[in-house]
Amino acid sequence: MDDFELIYSYTRAQAIADGVLIDVTAQAKETGFTVPAAVTDHLFNGYIVPPPGLTGEGQSVEGRLHDTLWMILTIARASRESSRVETDVLFLMAPGQWEKVRVIAVIGPGDSGEPVLTIMLPGDD
Incomplete structure (x- = not known):
């Protein structure tokens, strides 16, 4: 492996x-996680950010x-032996219209080898 030449590296910080x-x-x-956490832009912009027209429906990014973090934390606590968990989260996408979305959470090494959490949609990894 000493002859291995790294062509490109893309860090979590980047x-x-x-x-x-x-x-x-x-x-x-605040929800109960003890490691740094990040959400993919696809999940964040596609579901965490409420679609237009839902502000009067009590929907907010926070x-x-x-809700997403709570669902992941609940399933992760029941699956302590796994570094990857999946669960479905319901998102209100329009008044009266809910979408069930598969969400994946993975604990893995960060840029310095520290444990970090990444929450994503299928295909984001």
Whole structure:
């Protein structure tokens, strides 16, 4: 392996700076997580950010993110032996129209080998 030449590396910090990952560590810690957490831009912009027209329906980024984090935390606590969990989360997409979305959470190494949580949609990894 000493002859291995690294052609390109894309760090988690770069992904957060580029907006590919959205850092949600502060709210994740409030929910009960103990590691840095990020959500993919597809999940964040497609479901966490409420679609237009739902502000009067009590929908907010904070509330939708909290619900997603809570669902992941609940399933993760029941699956302590796994570094990957999946669950379905219901998102209100239009008045009276709910969408069930498969959400995946993975604990893996961060840029310095520390444990970090990444929450994503299928295909985002």
